[in-house]
Amino acid sequence: MLERHELEAFLTLAEELHFGRTAERLRVSTARVSQTIAKLERRVGVPLFHRTSRRVELSPVGRDLYEELRPAWSRITAAVARAVDAGRGLTGVLRVAFHGPAAGQLLVGVAQRFRERHPDCDVRIREARPPDVLPWLRDGEVDLALTCHPVSADEVDTGPVLVREARMLAVPAGHPFARREALSMADLARATVLRIPERLPDSGRAPAGRHVSGGPTAMTSNEALTLVGAGEGVFVVGAHARRYFARPDVVYVRIADAAPVEWGLVWPAGGATARVRAFGDAALDVVRGV
Incomplete structure (x- = not known):
């Protein structure tokens, strides 16, 4: 052995x-x-x-x-x-990652509810770039994360969807799409779509503008929107971007026939500890207004 x-x-x-x-x-x-x-x-x-x-x-x-x-x-x-957990009760530290200001604001409310219920367990919130989420979970740097669903990785489990929002396209202010009230998914075929990779390649780097898994890449939403404003391409976002990423050089247009963007918690496969389950319960209660 x-x-x-x-x-x-x-x-x-x-x-x-x-x-x-x-x-x-x-x-x-x-x-x-x-x-x-x-x-x-x-x-x-x-x-x-x-x-x-x-x-x-x-x-x-x-x-x-x-x-x-x-x-x-x-x-x-x-x-x-x-x-x-079963022997000690809900004590210790729970480490939670997020990416984007909307997810961060939601997590702050969930963490407050969790602490009210379990005052002996501390919650530490960390911001991650989207490609950092899976490595952090895999390496044990965080216990769970709030991110977009679905997550195409066998090494994580996913909780229920917490938030659904309309899917939008961020386009340069001078782009012909900016004058449209709505777009279709077919319209995207006529544009250069920027992407944020779900995970980094083996080199650990994915420079902006390089192609990874089918499209030019950025590492954060802010970086992608800066490239959009510079006319480098367009970028698919959730409706929250209109509030959290308002920019004079970018216009957000609804994609009428696109599925909504879904957000939820993910954690390492088999890692649903009592702390993780309790945090998930608190998250559901917050979004339901319970």
């Missing part, structure tokens, strides 16, 4: 592919990580990583082992967290 520190070292190195960053996450020395991995590889009998002076990458066996271990390890850690 593998020991806990061996599992944590292997899984973390498989995600970071860097001994120094792995050591920082685990709060041990780089030498300790190297020794643990070497010992694990001796026990398994084959290399789990290929190492060069410039990079670390998983071997085929290591990749297969990671894909089988990660879901099981997530379930184990979540089960232990639920057991601790």
Whole structure:
């Protein structure tokens, strides 16, 4: 059987592919990580990583082992967290991420309701760029996040939709679309649509204007709207943008036949601890006015 520190070292190195960053996450020395991995590889009998002076990458066996271990390890850690919650009650710290001012304002109200019900549990709210949400959840930097649904990732679970809003298109003030009362989805085919990637590529960078998964990208809504105002393209947003991102160089036009934008909570797969469930209950009560 593998020991806990061996599992944590292997899984973390498989995600970071860097001994120094792995050591920082685990709060041990780089030498300790190297020794643990070497010992694990001796026990398994084959290399789990290929190492060069410039990079670390998983071997085929290591990749297969990671894909089988990660879901099981997530379930184990979540089960232990639920057991601790059950024994201690709702105490400790709950870390919640959001992106965008509208989501932040909603979370402030939810956190206040949660604290009223569970005064022994602190809530810490952090703003994230959209591509940061999944890595933060995966790496345990936050316990849950308020973001747009759906989230196309197997490593997270989603709660119910909290907010639905009309889908709008942000266009330059001088664009022909700016004179329209409404647009159709077909109209988007005639425009350059800016996007925010759901996650970053392996390099960790996605410069504005580069194409990732089908369209020019920006890293934040503010950045995308700045590019819209500069005539670089158009950008799909929720109706809240008219209030929170009012700009003289950008006009928001309703997309008449588009599905609404939906917002809700997400958390690591199997990570629905008592704190997470209680925060979800508080969020539902806030949006329902209970």
